[in-house]
Amino acid sequence: MDLSLFLDNLWNARMSLLAGFGNTLLISLVAVILGSGLGVLVGLALSYGNLATRFVLRVYTDFLRGTPVFVLILACFYVLSVVGVDLSAFQAGVLALTLFCSSHVGEIIRGALAAIPKGQTEAAKSIGLTFGQTFASVLLPQALRQILPTWVNTATEIVKASTLLSIIGVVELLLATQQVISRTYLSLEFYFFAGFVYWLLNFLIEQAGRAVERRVSIPQ
Amino acid sequence: MTPLKTLFAGLAMTALGAGAVQAQDGSKLQEVLDRGHLILGTGSTNPPWHFIDQENKLTGFDVDMGRLVAKALFGDPDKIEYVQQSSDARIPNLVTDKVDLTCQFMTVTAERAQQVEFTIPYYREGVGLLLMANGDYADYDALKAAGSDVTVAVLQNVYAEEMVHAALPQATVDQYDSVDLMYQALNSGRAEAAATDQSALRWFMVQNPGRYTDAGYGWNPQSYSCAIKPGDQRWLNFVNTVLHEAMTGVEFPFYSDSFAKWFGTELENPQIGFPVEYK
Numbered sequence: 181m182d183l184s185l186f187l188d189n190l191w192n193a194r195m196s197l198l199a200g201f202g203n204t205l206l207i208s209l210v211a212v213i214l215g216s217g218l219g220v221l222v223g224l225a226l227s228y229g230n231l232a233t234r235f236v237l238r239v240y241t242d243f244l245r246g247t248p249v250f251v252l253i254l255a256c257f258y259v260l261s262v263v264g265v266d267l268s269a270f271q272a273g274v275l276a277l278t279l280f281c282s283s284h285v286g287e288i289i290r291g292a293l294a295a296i297p298k299g300q301t302e303a304a305k306s307i308g309l310t311f312g313q314t315f316a317s318v319l320l321p322q323a324l325r326q327i328l329p330t331w332v333n334t335a336t337e338i339v340k341a342s343t344l345l346s347i348i349g350v351v352e353l354l355l356a357t358q359q360v361i362s363r364t365y366l367s368l369e370f371y372f373f374a375g376f377v378y379w380l381l382n383f384l385i386e387q388a389g390r391a392v393e394r395r396v397s398i399p400q
Numbered sequence: 401m402t403p404l405k406t407l408f409a410g411l412a413m414t415a416l417g418a419g420a421v422q423a424q425d426g427s428k429l430q431e432v433l434d435r436g437h438l439i440l441g442t443g444s445t446n447p448p449w450h451f452i453d454q455e456n457k458l459t460g461f462d463v464d465m466g467r468l469v470a471k472a473l474f475g476d477p478d479k480i481e482y483v484q485q486s487s488d489a490r491i492p493n494l495v496t497d498k499v500d501l502t503c504q505f506m507t508v509t510a511e512r513a514q515q516v517e518f519t520i521p522y523y524r525e526g527v528g529l530l531l532m533a534n535g536d537y538a539d540y541d542a543l544k545a546a547g548s549d550v551t552v553a554v555l556q557n558v559y560a561e562e563m564v565h566a567a568l569p570q571a572t573v574d575q576y577d578s579v580d581l582m583y584q585a586l587n588s589g590r591a592e593a594a595a596t597d598q599s600a601l602r603w604f605m606v607q608n609p610g611r612y613t614d615a616g617y618g619w620n621p622q623s624y625s626c627a628i629k630p631g632d633q634r635w636l637n638f639v640n641t642v643l644h645e646a647m648t649g650v651e652f653p654f655y656s657d658s659f660a661k662w663f664g665t666e667l668e669n670p671q672i673g674f675p676v677e678y679k
Contacts, residue, residue: 235460261496269483349484354442359452362445365580 186369193317193360196218200356201377205350207270208339210332211277215338216331218278219285226290237286246282249341252276257348273345277338292326325396332389343378353377413525427634432500437479440466444484448603448662449505461599464658465503465522465626465643468651472642494629501639503626505599517630519639521623522647527563528598529615530586530605537592540617544568544614553582553591564595567619580586586612602663648676656663 190197222241225233244252256279257272267275296319304314346355357374361367401587406432432438442450442462450460476611483499490506493499494516506527508518529552538544543550547570554560556575564573573593576582583604585591594601598618605612622634628636646655658668670676 193452196452199456258492258496261498347486349444349486351484352443355484358445363447363453364452365578365583367563367578367580 186366187368189360189364190370192374196356196359197353200351200353203270203351203356204339204342204353204381207342207345207350208335209340210274211281211338211342212250212335214274215278215281216285218282220289222282222286223289223293226286227293233397241286244279245287245305249276250282250347253344253348254280269345269348269350273342273348273350277341277345279335280341281338284337285331288327288330288334290325292323295326296322325393325398328389328393328396331366332386335389336385339382339385342376428500428628428632429635429638432473436474437481438466438473439472439481439483439498439500441470441483441490441493441502442466443487443503446505448599448606458484461523461658461662462503462505464654464662465646466501468646468654469501469626469639469642471651471654472638475623490627494627497629501626501628502636505624506627508623508625511516512627515630516626516627517632517636518627519636520643521625522643523599523624525622525624526598526618527567527595527620528601528618529567529598530594530601531592531615532615533611533613535592537615538613540567542616543571543615547548547574550593553585553594555582555596557578563620567595567617599663602665606662606664648649 222237226237226241229237253273253276256267256276257269258268300318301314304318307318309317342352343354345352346358349355351359353374357370361370364370437606440463442458442460443538444450444452444458446460448460450458450462453459463482466480466482470480471477475480483493484504485493485499485504487504490502490504494502503522504515505523505525506512506518508521512518527545531537531539531543537546537550544567550568550570551572551574552564552568553574553576554564556577557563560575566653571593574585576585579596579600582591582594582596586594593615601614605614626639628639642651645651652670660666671679
């Protein structure tokens, strides 16, 4: 492996790789934020909604969680354009990842709320707290601690899933890397580099998650 | 069909079955003119056809074909919005109206012609043999005469051996995983020739002037055409006219400049007088 040749090419391609990395960040960030917002609603409705709501959302989360992200992306891009919703590749990709993220976050939240013993809600009721108060002061603080590790995990999954958007032509880090490889023929070097960048990004996300976990954990 | 292709094709068929967004009355030609720019579908990872250059710009021979069409539409070859698509997305993006036109080294086959409409071809691809300029063998005849002494490097492929033996029946075939390894085998003398697409071979020679030579034999012909969504004769005729005149008429300098840039060959002017088409 000719290191100086690789570094030369890396320097030459820095702008396009940076732009690709920027896209990866933007896609992941938007998908995680929107997906988590939507997921919280899904999780709450799954826990406290009436039978019909719960049934509909159960189908929604199970369908999305049981479908490969890849198929979801193609569906958002091609099938939606048939029904007249003409999204750009970027929008379709972000939508697919947002839906995927929301189904996972919804399930995480439902699980965290279900793990809190029923006795606590009953105790809160008996001292006269409304549902809103119970949720905000009793359930949420405990659920959040449960949610955090799995939620961080979902965020890293989304970063990795964003590579699939290259298939519909969104120039994120992977496609930008492939473009450089096609010009320079340095496949091994540049794939290794891209792999390292993805790993680094996810490592930082996990470290940030751990730091927050430490801050909010109950002192033993 | 690879599973990926099947998936794409399936989605495209779903799109067709559901009665994909129909083009408005009238032709795509008018729609594009009204919009003010052409939406061109092409790839971004295959030089010299379509790739991102050092200046981070999409460029290549396919891109130049699209620029010819934009120039014909608006008098400005830059009035293009590029949709960078994978090869598998070529047909789905046409039938779902994501692009007006696809120029992406698309091999004309009867099977594909049932799903999209092809323009006239703008290039004839084939396999060629790349040699070292100062190597032991000067051309195809010398390679053929050497029989099994010759080792040919080729990109790994189910039909690779068969393909090489169609031209050099006795040659030893070494298969490689990637293009760079194949060229390395040639450079290091582990192979006397590399068999690859004529276009890739030409482009490699353009990038390394004087180092390599073409054995001068081509086989496995296939036509490359642009494609449009079926059912729009007006638009098809327009693009055909543009490509035809690029290869034989007023835009010949544009076409031949591009050809020389990507394939390193100066084309001769079309014969003046009796139209070359009827020769």
